[in-house]
Every structure is written in structure tokens, then in C-alpha cells.
Amino acid sequence: MTTETSQTEIAVTAATPLERRWRCSQNEILIERLAENEFAVFSASYWDSYLMNAIDVAVLRFLMQRAGQASGEGELGKMVAAEVELAYDATFQNYIAEALSQMALVGLIDQESPC
Structure with a gap:
């Protein structure tokens, strides 16, 4: 009985294999507030700058604080939703997924390669 419970708990807490990690x-990377919900983000590596909103900056800051460790989209979505005080739902998670893809496209973040 204990073994079954442990296996069930492991299955529930393990990240889904299809979840992208970033x-x-x-x-x-330098972040400067321009207005209440607008930030300038400068990447010294690419010598380029971008305008971002508070949600995007919260995602980027969370990843920067992790110092190169990968985080799953679900974890990121929940942490950012709590920080910006918005509901964590499918719409919010879709926004996070798109924001991550766009940040990767310009080279601010990287997607972890699947094993």
C-alpha cells in the first residue's frame, strides 16, 4: 500500500515530459522601468533593447534569478501570476508560453533541449 502511494505521488509531482523548460x-541584461507597465530591457550580449510589459519582465526576472537553471512553463506561469496578482488559467498560461517563445527568438532566454 505504501509503495502504491509513493508511486502515485511521484507521478503527480513529476513534470510532464512535454512541458517546455526555459x-x-x-x-x-539590464531592466529599466519607463512607466507603470512598461520596461526597457537591454541585452549587452546582443547590444539590443526591447520594450516589455510587467508580465514579461516578471518572467525574465524569475529566470534570471534562477542563474541558468531551467524552469518549466507551468512553474513560471504560477509564480508570475502570483507576483502580478492575476488568475492562473489557460489564457494566462498561453500568454506565458508565447512570451517565452518570443524572448527565445530574440536571444534573451534559451529553451532546454529535451533528453
Whole structure:
């Protein structure tokens, strides 16, 4: 009985294999608030800058604080939703997934390669 409970708990707490994981390995990203919900983000590695909203910056800061460790989209979505005081639902998670893809496209973050 104990073995079954342990296996069930492990299955429930393990990340889904299809969940994309992300990391920020850059240490030269500067974030400057321009307005209440608008930020300038400068990447010294690419010598480029971007405008982002508070949600996007919260995602980027969370990944930067993880110092190169990968985080799953679900974990990121829940942490950011709590920080910006918004409901964590499918719409919010879809937004997070799109924001992560766009940040990867410009080189601010990287997607972890699947094993």
C-alpha cells in the first residue's frame, strides 16, 4: 500500500515530459522601468533593447534569478501570476508560453533541449 502511494505521488509531482523548460544564461541584461507597465530591457550580449510589459519582465526576472537553471512553463506561469496578482488559467498560461517563445527568438532566454 505504501509503495502504491509513493508511486502515485511521484507521478503527480513529476513534470510532464512535454512541458517546455526555459533558462536565462545571460548575466548582462539590464531592466529599466519607463512607466507603470512598461520596461526597457537591454541585452549587452546582443547590444539590443526591447520594450516589455510587467508580465514579461516578471518572467525574465524569475529566470534570471534562477542563474541558468531551467524552469518549466507551468512553474513560471504560477509564480508570475502570483507576483502580478492575476488568475492562473489557460489564457494566462498561453500568454506565458508565447512570451517565452518570443524572448527565445530574440536571444534573451534559451529553451532546454529535451533528453
